Amino acid sequence: MLIGIDVGGTFTDGVLFDDGRILAAVKKPTQTDNLQESLLAVLDELLAAAHGTDINRVVLSTTLVTNLLATGQGEPTALFMVPGYGLPHRAYDLTANIYFLQGAVDFRGRIIEKIDTNQLFVALQDVQHKGIKRIAVACKFSNRNQSLEQQIRDEIMKIDPEMQVTISAEVSGKLNFPRRAATTYFTAMTMPEWKRFANRIEQALEARNLDAEIHILKADGGTMPLAASLSNPCETIFSGPAASTMGATALSRDRLNSVVVDIGGTTTDISLLISGEPLYASKGARIDKHFTHINAFAVRSIALGGDSVIRCRDNSIRVGPMRIGAAACFGGDEPTVTDVFNVYHELKVGDWNRSRELLTTLAESSQMSLQSLCFFVVETVMERLKRSISDMFTEWENEPAYKVWEVVHRRKFQLDRIIGIGAAAHAIVPILAAEIGVPGFVHHYAPVANALGAAVVRPTLALQLHVDTASNLYTVDSGGLTGTLPDPRKFQLTDAKVLAISCLEEVSRARGIDKYTVNASFFMEEQFNMIRGWDRVGKIFEVGIQVAPGFIEEYQGVSE
Amino acid sequence: MKPTGILFFPAFDWAISPTHPEREERLLYTRDQIFEEGIMDMPQIREYQPGLATFKDIARVHFCVPDIESQITEAHLVSAGSALRMADAVVTGEVKNGFAIIRPPGHHSMTVVHGNRGFCNINNEAIMVEYLRHKYGLKRIAIVDTDVHHGDGTQEIFWDDPDVLFISFHQDGRTLYPGSGFMDENGGPMAYGTTINIPLSPRTTDEGILFILDNLVMPLLEEFKPDLVVNSAGQDNHYSDPLANMCFTAQGYARLNQRLKPDIAVLEGGYSVESALPYINMGLIMAMAGIDFSNLKEPDYSPNKFKEPAGNREALQRIVDTQLRVFREREEVIARTRAKSDRPFRMELRNIFYDTDYIHEQQRVEVRLCPTCAGFRTIVSSARHPSGREYTVGCVSIPFRACTHCREEGQAAYQTLQRSNNQLVYLQNKIDDDYRVTDTRTQQEIKL
Ligand SMILES: [Zn+2]
Numbered sequence A: 001m002l003i004g005i006d007v008g009g010t011f012t013d014g015v016l017f018d019d020g021r022i023l024a025a026v027k028k029p030t031q032t033d034n035l036q037e038s039l040l041a042v043l044d045e046l047l048a049a050a051h052g053t054d055i056n057r058v059v060l061s062t063t064l065v066t067n068l069l070a071t072g073q074g075e076p077t078a079l080f081m082v083p084g085y086g087l088p089h090r091a092y093d094l095t096a097n098i099y100f101l102q103g104a105v106d107f108r109g110r111i112i113e114k115i116d117t118n119q120l121f122v123a124l125q126d127v128q129h130k131g132i133k134r135i136a137v138a139c140k141f142s143n144r145n146q147s148l149e150q151q152i153r154d155e156i157m158k159i160d161p162e163m164q165v166t167i168s169a170e171v172s173g174k175l176n177f178p179r180r181a182a183t184t185y186f187t188a189m190t191m192p193e194w195k196r197f198a199n200r201i202e203q204a205l206e207a208r209n210l211d212a213e214i215h216i217l218k219a220d221g222g223t224m225p226l227a228a229s230l231s232n233p234c235e236t237i238f239s240g241p242a243a244s245t246m247g248a249t250a251l252s253r254d255r256l257n258s259v260v261v262d263i264g265g266t267t268t269d270i271s272l273l274i275s276g277e278p279l280y281a282s283k284g285a286r287i288d289k290h291f292t293h294i295n296a297f298a299v300r301s302i303a304l305g306g307d308s309v310i311r312c313r314d315n316s317i318r319v320g321p322m323r324i325g326a327a328a329c330f331g332g333d334e335p336t337v338t339d340v341f342n343v344y345h346e347l348k349v350g351d352w353n354r355s356r357e358l359l360t361t362l363a364e365s366s367q368m369s370l371q372s373l374c375f376f377v378v379e380t381v382m383e384r385l386k387r388s389i390s391d392m393f394t395e396w397e398n399e400p401a402y403k404v405w406e407v408v409h410r411r412k413f414q415l416d417r418i419i420g421i422g423a424a425a426h427a428i429v430p431i432l433a434a435e436i437g438v439p440g441f442v443h444h445y446a447p448v449a450n451a452l453g454a455a456v457v458r459p460t461l462a463l464q465l466h467v468d469t470a471s472n473l474y475t476v477d478s479g480g481l482t483g484t485l486p487d488p489r490k491f492q493l494t495d496a497k498v499l500a501i502s503c504l505e506e507v508s509r510a511r512g513i514d515k516y517t518v519n520a521s522f523f524m525e526e527q528f529n530m531i532r533g534w535d536r537v538g539k540i541f542e543v544g545i546q547v548a549p550g551f552i553e554e555y556q557g558v559s560e
Numbered sequence B: 001m002k003p004t005g006i007l008f009f010p011a012f013d014w015a016i017s018p019t020h021p022e023r024e025e026r027l028l029y030t031r032d033q034i035f036e037e038g039i040m041d042m043p044q045i046r047e048y049q050p051g052l053a054t055f056k057d058i059a060r061v062h063f064c065v066p067d068i069e070s071q072i073t074e075a076h077l078v079s080a081g082s083a084l085r086m087a088d089a090v091v092t093g094e095v096k097n098g099f100a101i102i103r104p105p106g107h108h109s110m111t112v113v114h115g116n117r118g119f120c121n122i123n124n125e126a127i128m129v130e131y132l133r134h135k136y137g138l139k140r141i142a143i144v145d146t147d148v149h150h151g152d153g154t155q156e157i158f159w160d161d162p163d164v165l166f167i168s169f170h171q172d173g174r175t176l177y178p179g180s181g182f183m184d185e186n187g188g189p190m191a192y193g194t195t196i197n198i199p200l201s202p203r204t205t206d207e208g209i210l211f212i213l214d215n216l217v218m219p220l221l222e223e224f225k226p227d228l229v230v231n232s233a234g235q236d237n238h239y240s241d242p243l244a245n246m247c248f249t250a251q252g253y254a255r256l257n258q259r260l261k262p263d264i265a266v267l268e269g270g271y272s273v274e275s276a277l278p279y280i281n282m283g284l285i286m287a288m289a290g291i292d293f294s295n296l297k298e299p300d301y302s303p304n305k306f307k308e309p310a311g312n313r314e315a316l317q318r319i320v321d322t323q324l325r326v327f328r329e330r331e332e333v334i335a336r337t338r339a340k341s342d343r344p345f346r347m348e349l350r351n352i353f354y355d356t357d358y359i360h361e362q363q364r365v366e367v368r369l370c371p372t373c374a375g376f377r378t379i380v381s382s383a384r385h386p387s388g389r390e391y392t393v394g395c396v397s398i399p400f401r402a403c404t405h406c407r408e409e410g411q412a413a414y415q416t417l418q419r420s421n422n423q424l425v426y427l428q429n430k431i432d433d434d435y436r437v438t439d440t441r442t443q444q445e446i447k448l
């Protein structure tokens, strides 16, 4: 049996899944000040429903790190930057505790300026003086040569062995120094709190005698074992929307172009499936206005959900953005978006007479007919959803391309279908789909698709290998692997691919997910001849290999 | 403040040949540098997606022999198309200015295209300029060619066009390909003075080029009052370039663009792929976006690395004086030419050499000396292609601002040519955006 739990902002959802069926679904309000409690309460109900049957795997999706970063509650962290030459230093504004250090590496991984240890010691003293106990270190082009970052860490540790130092080459190896620095900084900042959380979860599960694999859901729609998450806490951010999108994929299981509309209580999240595969945010997850190297789905969030309250202020009808409580038809005190759809489209869900009553009162107080009030709200909701959807299409179509082939074969987004998930999808999505003129798909598991998605997705891992045969160096993102080649002059693309596979296996072993490397596929194969004068002096290879988001083998779809 | 548009199209899957300077690797380290800097994430920058030019966009400038398909690859359509996308964004006001970092380059391509010249098949800037005049009705455009090589293709295309001011500075043609761009190349009889060449002696430094910019280029632009300034932005003036001998630095390029303030910059040459391009491209982006570039430098650069050659300042001052005079006298000179011409056409014979494809082209060019407009042009061109086939073609070009008379006479000239023994006959009617080719043997006409 499988368990998936998604701790969301308003509700915590959990499912117990086996053999194509959801055996139990639990929904509880999230206690924002005690996520662990919310999570365990749901887990215990699911375990009770399992009646002692073995649980193979538990996957958790939590907003812990997202909340820490949003509320600035991470541990005080200093950032040591080695920006070398290029943008002015004032372009970097992650924190007030930035220290710029001398040193420079170029794109080929050559060291063009050394670290000044005296300058480093002065910075370190200042950090100690401020009582800061963590340092993130980021050097431009450390993804091509991490030795300056390592040297900085070594020097710091010599003086202050208690200092926690995180270097960027071990966090991300992708190009983009500011994003790498941000990712490293946020990682260093949230690591201790996440560690404490992970330990408590582990203990809680031990106390329950649960002998299952524990995975954490990541922003890219894949999982990682709890142990592997300790050094990568930031990968857990935005896992909620990832759970929903993967849940939609799990329920649809085809290669169509779809919009996934996840209508929750307070917000609606919109994501795209291109030929059945979720679309990623091209600039990575965004934390507090900073782009990062965290791979996350492209999700548009709008402050409009099934529980968004309908009120009248200054003689005009306001739709949301607040949530006061449940919809009137489900026992709430004020009419909401769900109530409007309930009445206007005669859905007759819940206590639909109550929907009518409260809306009629509101209509009277604002001197409108019930009909025109409902019409206005429905139109407002449709307009906002349609606008967000079309913005997403445009964004996807305007992604840059760097090869002739990509430009010539560019496709326009042809929408095949709208998939609705989330509690209020049944009421709203069929109408939205009809208005846009495509089929709508709302599975009866739609209200718990997020937890289902968490329960059945497999681990993911994307790895990019950069080989420079002229300098005889290779580097790997992520994992910080680096090394030299046995025979650089004979090295070919096929060798690069073999090397990429072995790196993937090594990183997978370290993360405890090596049994999934059979699902790996190449997503990038580039090679460049390096010509100096008229002679070839070497080659540069860029090879990308990944275990893409997908589902564990046990999952073969849901039985109807 | 509006952002600066950047369109980066490195064509990682296109090369002239595996070891040619125009190969996949050319913008690889530029990619590394600008992506690692993360400059595209900054609010001052908006990244644009490449586009595709249409055959009509190309026909607005070129006569491709025997046809467009055989002269270009998809890469050329994307490169030119990307310049057009950048131009759209600038002219419609989405961005304050734009830089198209694109390849393959174009500034050595001339009106008639028999093959590849100086790594170029079609002229990206010229296609962009004609597109802008057609689509948005811009009147006057200035192109400043900052590539180390003389922009002979762009010069030839706008030779007879008084509405396009073409300024090229470059290493002296006696010492570098293509061996042209001398002081006395000032434009055709009806467009005298709107072609300005600035041949520089080898080893000229930032100081010399900025002197020319401040004392000649900027005053010319101020007096010409263009609707749009284009920087035909080659990067081979750099001290490390393997194909030329100048001493320009990344800081120099950045300062040049900071002062020139081009509306659109389009990448041309530049083949020091590791030591120069990553830093110059960064400098250009920063300068155009108004980002402080004082922390930018090449790894091997130091402030006193280069000294301006002795006596260069005096030589440059002479260039400034001469070319300012040429430009300021242009209307007078054209009026004199008109007054004393006793024939309706001015005829010229030309030989054009295509270095990459080793083609020798012969041209006979006639321009109508019209009393009211710049006149239409007829070109008869013949060349033996690498395939061994010999082509003779006749081409008529009617400019945007041709008078009714020139428009009618141009069309009549095309009809006359249709009965000639040239294999192919072309009409380029920019007023009506009408482009045609006739195969004289079959008398079949294709309209683009
Ligand atoms: Zn030039």
Ligand SMILES: [Zn+2]
Binding pocket: B147, B148, B149, B234, B236, B268, B269, B270
């Ligand atoms: Zn050049």
Ligand SMILES: [Zn+2]
Binding pocket: B370, B371, B372, B373, B374, B375, B376, B402, B403, B404, B405, B406, B407
């Ligand atoms: Zn005329």
